[in-house]
Amino acid sequence: MSTPTPTSTAAAIHQDMFDAAMRHDYERLRALMHPDYVFTGSDGVERGADDSVAIAEGYTSAFPDASLEVMHSWTPTPQVSVFELRVRGTHQGEFNGLQPTGRRIEMVFCNVVEVSEGKLYREREYIDVQSLMQQLGAVPEPRSGTET
Template sequence: MDGTPAQQLAETYLAMLNTHDPDLVDRFVAEDYVNHNPFVADGREANRQFWTAFFTALPDLSATMEDLVISGDRVVGRFVYRGTHTGEFLGIPASGNSVEMRSIDIWRVADAMFVEHWDELNLMQLFQQMGALPPLGAGSEGQP
């Protein structure tokens, strides 16, 4: 891999997504990783467990990195994830639907690893695509 160490961490994250190898977290997530995400607990092992479940729910997942911005100890990436929801995800049974999720991830880097993480996700749209939520405006046909 070319680029700065921070860029290499983001590229390893993307490689993990596209190879479906949750053990790659060992190469970019610090053991005491702090995750500001209500669905994923702190720590490397919790991160590994989340990705294992994510890849089970979306076994044909592919991801692209749309943007990468590095400033000081921060790495910001914008990602698009596409796959087919063929396994249970966060209690949502498999729907067989094609889904697209977008994220903006911000990581703090220390000692050549991601040590802290924040993200913004289009979860409402994802859950609608999985059939767990109705589409916006559902039931409003014919309403003034």
């Protein structure tokens, strides 16, 4: 994972969160979470720390060779950090009921964290799940619109 120079506490904690996930260090990931931590995914559902760690475990076991690149980072306040990331990896483990396909994926997503008391307090992730499932062959590619 490329490591930008953190410019705020939020950015440093944000970076630490992704570094811990890429190392499969779920104890460290959990240690970064505030007791009132809430994760909101692309589906809009709010989840607590246990579910968030399970999500990280699910992605890293399905894509064990995953790499993350922080393409851009913003720190609108010392308590908020926004990362635009590129993820690449090979589907080598079960993912949301889909058996390994061996397919490579590459996609961009956005992750926003808010810190409180030096811990991850709120996290929101914006990811194009449709594109991911298309790359895995679980969902058909969209038609080009040129067929008649």
